[in-house]
Structure formats: C-alpha cells, structure tokens
Amino acid sequence: MRNSYILLFLFISIKTSANIKNHSRRFHLGLTTASPSYQLSFTPEEVSTEQKVNFRPNILGLGGYRLTLFGFTLTYLEDAIRNEKDDIKFGKTSYEDIRLSTYWGNKEQWYINGYYTRYKGLYIDNSEEIDSNLSSIDPKIYNEDLEVFNAGGAILYTFKPSEYSLAAAYSQTSQQKKSGGSWLIRLSSDSTLIKDSTAIIPTQVRTLYGTDQNLIKTQFVSTTFQGGYGYTVVLSNFFLNLQGLYGVGIQNRKWTNEGEKNQSSNTNISKLSLWAALGYNGDDFFLTIKHLNDETKYETKSINIFSNLSWLQLDLGVRF
Template structure:
C-alpha cells in the first residue's frame, strides 16, 4: 500500500515538468512548420530529401503539372504486386561502373572452314548520380588513358525501364585493333594474328513488353531501383531494329595464309538495316530476398533485312535473324549494392555460300549506394 502511495505522489510531482516539455515540443514543431512553409518550393524539396509528394510543398503551376504527370505515369506503368516486388524507399543512387566490351566477327563457309576474329578488350570507367529515372555521369576511356593515344571508338547507350516495358538504344563505332584467332586450317593451335583492316558502325534499338509485369521486375536486376522478393519470370514480346555498316579488307594478309580459306573474298562490305519482331523469356531467381538476385533474359528476333547498294553478296530484301542474351547477379546490403552483368548481342547475315555473324559482348561490374 505504501509503495502505491509513493508512486502516485511521484506521478503528480512530474506532471508539471511533462506538461512543460510537451508544450515546448509543440511550440518547436509549430516553429519548424512555419519555417518550412516560408521556404521557396525548391528549398522545401531540398529540406525533405526530394520527397516530391510531400503535401506541404507549394509547387508553382508548371512544377505541380510535372509532378502530377509523373505520378500518373508511375501509377500506370510502374505498379507491382507488393508480395513480389517493392521499392527500395530511396530516390537517389550513386554508382561506379566498370564497363568492358569487345566486338567479334565470324564467317562460316562450312563446318570445318571458317574465320573468327575479335577486337581488343575496350575498358571504360564511369561515375553516375541518379535521381529516380534521371541519371547523369561521366565515362572515361581507360584504354586511351593507359596508352596516351586518341580513342578509335565511340559509344552511346540509352536505357529506360518500368514495370510494363523496357526500351534501349545503343551505338558503337570502332576501327582496327582486331585479332584473327581462327583462319581455316591455318595454325590451328596458336593463331593470334593482328589485323587492323576492320571498321564498324552499329546502331541498335529495342522496345519490349513484360507480360507478367505485376510480379517480375527488370529494374531489380539491372537498375537497382526495386527489390524482387519472390522468384518470378515473364514472357517478353516487342520490336527491334539494327543498322550495321561493316567493312573488312583482307588484301594485307600473306598468300600462304589466305590459301587456307580459298572461298574468302579480298574485301567485304556489309551495310544493312534489320526490322524485327522479338520474343523471349526473363527470369528473376531470388536466392535471398533483398540480398541476392540472379537474372537471365534471352530474346531472339526475326524479321526483314534491307541491304543497301554495294553490300557483298546481298540482295535488297533478305531474311533477318538476331538475338540478345543478358545475365545479372545482384547483391544488396542495406543501402549498398553490387552487381556483375553480362550482355551478348548478335547479328546474322545469311549469304550464298557463307554466313556472317557479328556481335558485341560486354561485362560490367557496378557498385553503388542508395540514399
């Protein structure tokens, strides 16, 4: 009984102090709210870490229109089943990316008579700052920096991905820096012949739809803006195009070498554009939710090839066949993430007497943080 009386006395003794603290907190909150309301809208965004849907922000008309359009697009194109896919809760990302790629060329005359060559490995290093769907950054050519020479290549990449679909545009221009690794039955075990008489310009693009878009997220595997909580896959369908401009001159090769591929022309010129329908399948394998994720995406495509004047052994109207394979392994640890990604994009040219295949292969290592 005495203990209860003491507790009651102590409670009443502390009530005035508690009331004073609550009053002080309330006044402080009102002062903070008033100070926030007096800020310009862009400073309000900065103060709340760019939470664009904060109801306290007083947007001007155009900015409010942009936010409304974004929210409509997010609801329409970026809605998921939250038992399978959730957002990361962060709008910002900073990333460091090592991008390594090469071109390969093959010419098949028969099963045991063919030519293979590939470029030297191109290495780029880039740093990027991303806010929601917008990214800015800089990529440096490590090959040129190491050799102290002017670059003989140019690249451009654009990627956009939401829940419903993905779109890509890729451009590459290179010349020289190639090695022949197989030439008929010439020096079958140790061939690594330097060959600079190759030039290539490639422009490709694709847009494709994810049928199981409510449960599968491509962004979880390739742009790190979502978490895939349960394993899921999806069929894919879309459209693609490919513009190829490739020249090869074999006049510089010694005669004792060219004798091992008697069907080889002295010069080749491949200039064409493909218009394809693509299909395929993608799968996200969740090893551990919000930790480990592995993705495989395969997309073959078929369609129409338009060959331009001067193309070697080409007709104006031809059959087109191409394909792409993408792999990604992602590790997340709280706000940090790391990924290893591989990509192969191949293009086929079916001529009388041979098949020509050119491709671009890449391997990327990415580390970053969300905030």
C-alpha cells in the same frame, strides 16, 4: 459480404504491389567496368574452303560511369586499360559505348532503351594462317582504319509487372522483394556498320572470297519481334535474374566493293537473346554482375560474317 470482397481485393493489391519498390525518381550514381570478348569473322560463302579471317579488338578492360536522373539511366564506357607490349603486338583499339534507358507505364511494364558502340582498329587473330611468313611471336596483322559501329533501340514489355520487375533486372532502379517471373515480348531495331578505307579482306587470301573479295563497307539494319520469359530469384536483397527471348524479323543489307556501286537485298532472320544478372540490390546500394552472349550472322553475296560477343560487366552504385 460486399465489404468483405472489397477488403480482400485491397489486401491482395497491396500485397502484390509491395513486391516491387520503385526508386526510379531517386538520383543514382555508379561506376561501371566491363570485359568484352569480341570477334568478327569473315568466311567465304563457298563451303569447299575453311578459310577464315578473324578480327579482334585489343581491349583489356573498359571503365566508365552510370547515373539515373528523373527516371532516365545513362551509362558511358571507354577503353580504360592499356598495355604497351600488347599495343606493339596487337595494335591499338579505341572504343566507346553510350546507353540510355527508361521505363514507362504506371507499373513500369515497358522498358525502352537505346545504345551506340564503336570499335576502331582491329587485328587479325589468326595472322599466321593468313601470312605463312609470320609466327605466333610476331606482331599481328593490324588494320587501324577498320571500324565497327553498332546502334539501335528496343521496347520490352512484361505481362506481369507486379511479379517481375524489368527495372530491378536491368538497371536496379527498382527492387523486387519476392521471386517471380513473367512472359515477355520485345520489338527491336539494330544497325551494324563495318567499314574500311581499303578492302577488308587481306590480299594474301582475297581471291578465295568470290565476287565481294574487295569489300570495303557493309551495313545491316534489322527489325525483330521476340517473345520469351524472364525470372528473378530473390533472397533478401540478393537476386539472380535469367531471361531468354527468341523471335524472327527482317534484315536489309547493303554492301560496297572497292570501285563498284552499292548493292542491297532483304532477308528473313531469327534472333536468340540470353541475359543473366547476379547481385545485391539494397535500399541505398547495389552491386551487380551482368553477362550477355550475342552471336549474329550477316551475309553479302559471297561472304559470311559472324559477330560473336561475350560481355561481362560489373556495376557498383548508390542512391540518394
């Protein structure tokens, strides 16, 4: 009887572990392209006005590469497509994006990642509302010195690594053979820096923005703890991954107005993270479409700042 229990346990263990096929020690090489839609909106804290200044980057498409070596995956993206007519109307935006990730644990139940992104040169999408002398066919108001930096890192844990593979969902360095899901927890730290050489708010509407109307620099550092659920549907080597996380945290905010000292304060925040990926993940080849939506609200004393990002990415790669 005892031997029967041992054999049954071994059978279940082998069957469960066979659900995840690990390729993290193989060399992966791939191409990456992305189409981001990003808007940075400044609105006065005073609710009696509906004034907005909507900044956007002039980015048609991003291109880059990704490679995996010794269990670490590096992805690099930059603006790859330019249009001369668009550059005349909207100005030029430079962009760079660097991401590094790895997995830890005997079943890769920990996902560890870090990132850095930078935009430089943004235009005001609603320029005609800011300057009544402009029409829709005129060049937009362009701020070549406005920069937005984002950097941070996170640790994500899956409670059922034998049923739900983080590596298969995020970087395709593993394969998940059967449909399955798991509860998740995530600890993250993120920093956003927005700065300009002069006041960010245009002179035409600056007086509507209160005490921080001459804002030239602001930084937000957030630490959040989230919980949620992820599930991957698998059909042969095709897969659909959906993931949602929600949590709370604390944010330190610092801002500087032109000619004034730095100001700072702390506040409580909440965060919702949604992720989806669809693709083919074979033994030697993978093709993945990923979509991310991220909406974040920041505040100074008299200004609300809304960051809205919709990110569509295509990864194509091979394993050796």
